[in-house]
Amino acid sequence: MARRRFKGGEIPTSSMADIAFLLLIFFLVTTTIDMDKGLGIILPAEGEELEIKKTNILNCLINSQGNVLLGGKPIAIKDVNREVRRRLAKNDKLIISVKAHEKTKYGDYVAVIDQLKRANATRISIADSE
Amino acid sequence: MKLNRKVKISSDIPTASMPDIIFMLLIFFMVTTVLREYSGLDVELPKAKRIQKLKSKRHTAHIWVSKQGQISIEDKLVRSSNVRHIMYTKRAADPQLTVSIKADKAARMGLISDIHTELRKADALMLNYSSKTAID
Numbered sequence: 001m002a003r004r005r006f007k008g009g010e011i012p013t014s015s016m017a018d019i020a021f022l023l024l025i026f027f028l029v030t031t032t033i034d035m036d037k038g039l040g041i042i043l044p045a046e047g048e049e050l051e052i053k054k055t056n057i058l059n060c061l062i063n064s065q066g067n068v069l070l071g072g073k074p075i076a077i078k079d080v081n082r083e084v085r086r087r088l089a090k091n092d093k094l095i096i097s098v099k100a101h102e103k104t105k106y107g108d109y110v111a112v113i114d115q116l117k118r119a120n121a122t123r124i125s126i127a128d129s130e
Numbered sequence: 131m132k133l134n135r136k137v138k139i140s141s142d143i144p145t146a147s148m149p150d151i152i153f154m155l156l157i158f159f160m161v162t163t164v165l166r167e168y169s170g171l172d173v174e175l176p177k178a179k180r181i182q183k184l185k186s187k188r189h190t191a192h193i194w195v196s197k198q199g200q201i202s203i204e205d206k207l208v209r210s211s212n213v214r215h216i217m218y219t220k221r222a223a224d225p226q227l228t229v230s231i232k233a234d235k236a237a238r239m240g241l242i243s244d245i246h247t248e249l250r251k252a253d254a255l256m257l258n259y260s261s262k263t264a265i266d
Contacts, residue, residue: 017149020156027159036184036230038260046250062239100239106195107176107235109242110259114178128243 039113041124058087058096062112064103077111084119099127168205170194176235177264184258189226191217191254195233199241210244217252228256 060080061069068075070083088094096116100109116124164187171194184190193213194202201208203216221227229249233242249257 013149017152020149020152024152024156024159027156027163031159031163036187036190036258036260037181037263038184038230038258039178039180040182040228041257041259043246043250043255043257045253045255100243102238102240102243104239105235106233106237106239106242109239110176110178110235110261113259114180114261114264117178117180126246128247 039110039117041113041126043126052095056091056093056095058084058094060096060098060112060116062098062100062104062108064101066105066108068112077108077115080112080115081119084116084121088119088121093123094121095123095125096121097125097127164188168192170205170232171196171200171202173197173232173234174236175232176259176261178259178261179264181261181263182258184228184230185226189224190228190230190258191220192230192232192260193245195231195237195241195245197234197236199238201241201245210241210248213245213248214252217249217254221252221254227254228258229254230258230260232260 058071059069060071063069066077068077068080070080071087075083084096098109098112098116113124170192173194173196192203194200196202201210201213203213208216217229231242231245246257249255
């Protein structure tokens with residue numbers, strides 16, 4: 001019986017690059033680079049209620065039509081930034097209390113929060129809507 | 131005068147290390163890819179300017195709120211009173227959890243406010259109002 005000659009047991013590696021390319025393309029396509037972005041906010045812990053002096057509170061009310069009342073005066077949303085900036089310069093302990101009506105659109109609320117963030121207001125309080 | 135002819139140099143790009151380079155790229159993408167877990171609800175996000183990136187997808191839980199007032203977590207429609215239980219378990223499993231609220235810009239604040247209350251009770255306090263970049 002003739003012995004078969006051993007022909008070398010190598011795994012063919014010539015197509016490895018192609019396989020790797022294929023996998024690479026798959027992961028390139030499925031990767032979602034666009035990270036979620038948004039307005040960050042930290043809620044107060046439950047039962048954490050503080051008494052704050054009235055002079056340090058600036059009330060910001062939003063009604064169901066998206067009209068804003070800042071410190072008792074009606075104001076356009078795009079002017080909130082400037083007004084809050086002005087008031088913060090006077091009193092840096094100022095806390096802005098945002099109160100929205102139950103039927104207020106979320107978009108208007110986000111617009112106001114954005115304006116406050118742009119005025120570098122760090123103390124923002126979110127009151128329960130009524 | 132006779133000039134010494136230079137020996138011909140082969141002008142091929144070396145391809146021997148190509149698989150290694152591709153493998154490296156492959157591993158990079160494999161590690162960074164987070165497959166989209168949930169499809170969520172169809173929402174039109176509000177626009178904002180001062181936006182931040184979420185730190186990590188792995189430490190993020192999403193809540194979808196549609197225009198009609200539906201709330202969806204992990205592709206299940208839930209009532210606002212059930213948000214607390216779901217978020218409490220998530221928060222207990224991951225202390226760095228950030229909750230990303232993907233609400234439609236026409237959603238009502240009454241509902242969002244309910245979610246705020248529920249999240250406060252669940253001790254999930256880091257919040258992110260998902261929004262698109264506004265352009266002037």
